[in-house]
Amino acid sequence: NAGVTQTPKFQVLKTGQSMTLQCAQDMNHNSMYWYRQDPGMGLRLIYYSASEGTTDKGEVPNGYNVSRLNKREFSLRLESAAPSQTSVYFCASSRGRTQETQYFGPGTRLLVL
Amino acid sequence: SQQGEEDPQALSIQEGENATMNCSYKTSINNLQWYRQNSGRGLVHLILIRSNEREKHSGRLRVTLDTSKKSSSLLITASRAADTASYFCATDGNTDKLIFGTGTRLQVFP
Numbered sequence: 001n002a003g004v005t006q007t008p009k010f011q012v013l014k015t016g017q018s019m020t021l022q023c024a025q026d027m028n029h030n031s032m033y034w035y036r037q038d039p040g041m042g043l044r045l046i047y048y049s050a051s052e053g054t055t056d057k058g059e060v061p062n063g064y065n066v067s068r069l070n071k072r073e074f075s076l077r078l079e080s081a082a083p084s085q086t087s088v089y090f091c092a093s094s095r096g097r098t099q100e101t102q103y104f105g106p107g108t109r110l111l112v113l
Numbered sequence: 114s115q116q117g118e119e120d121p122q123a124l125s126i127q128e129g130e131n132a133t134m135n136c137s138y139k140t141s142i143n144n145l146q147w148y149r150q151n152s153g154r155g156l157v158h159l160i161l162i163r164s165n166e167r168e169k170h171s172g173r174l175r176v177t178l179d180t181s182k183k184s185s186s187l188l189i190t191a192s193r194a195a196d197t198a199s200y201f202c203a204t205d206g207n208t209d210k211l212i213f214g215t216g217t218r219l220q221v222f223p
Contacts (some may be wrong), residue, residue, distance in 0.1 A: 004155075017149060040200065040215060041215065042213045042214055043156070043213040092155075097209070102156075102158065102211060104155035105155050106155050
């Protein structure tokens with residue numbers, strides 16, 4: 001089992017460019033999440049999907065869109081990247097309810113110039 | 114907004130010593146979780162304690178929960194250099210989301 005995988009590991013964008021961060025889990029989990037981590041800020045929830053076919057906003061959704069492609073995959077899209085979106089992005093999944101134990105991917109480091 | 118706040122922000126100890134870090138939160142909870150993050154890696158779940166539990170053990174880890182004070186502590190006994198990491202508490206705040214604190218950076222010197 002690979003657990004939670006994320007691609008790419010690292011990306012540099014110019015302001016205004018778009019990109020999609022990919023996430024997949026092989027644990028048959030129902031819920032999936034996207035977080036961003038900034039120095040001194042801890043993790044902040046961007047979007048989550050409590051079950052296949054549903055998505056909901058988290059604490060910092062502005063500038064992002066998500067797609068729950070199927071039960072395994074949950075992607076995060078930046079339509080027009082801004083320097084403020086420079087961060088480390090983590091995808092996570094949990095078996096059922098969102099309050100349960102979450103399993104994290106290795107992260108994507110994004111630099112927006 | 115941060116639900117959990119860890120204290121201290123940073124902690125340096127020698128191998129073999131115990132490390133204690135604390136988490137305070139603001140609203141009632143269903144459960145509280147602790148996670149570890151090694152430098153440059155994703156978070157790894159350590160332990161979950163439910164609101165009706167007061168203490169829980171897992172190997173060298175001991176977690177306590179005091180719901181009257183809205184606080185939790187994580188004790189790592191007999192620390193090892195490999196315990197060097199950041200430690201985060203996360204609470205659900207009676208919502209459908211986990212909210213993470215800002216973390217304690219633990220450095221264990223050999």
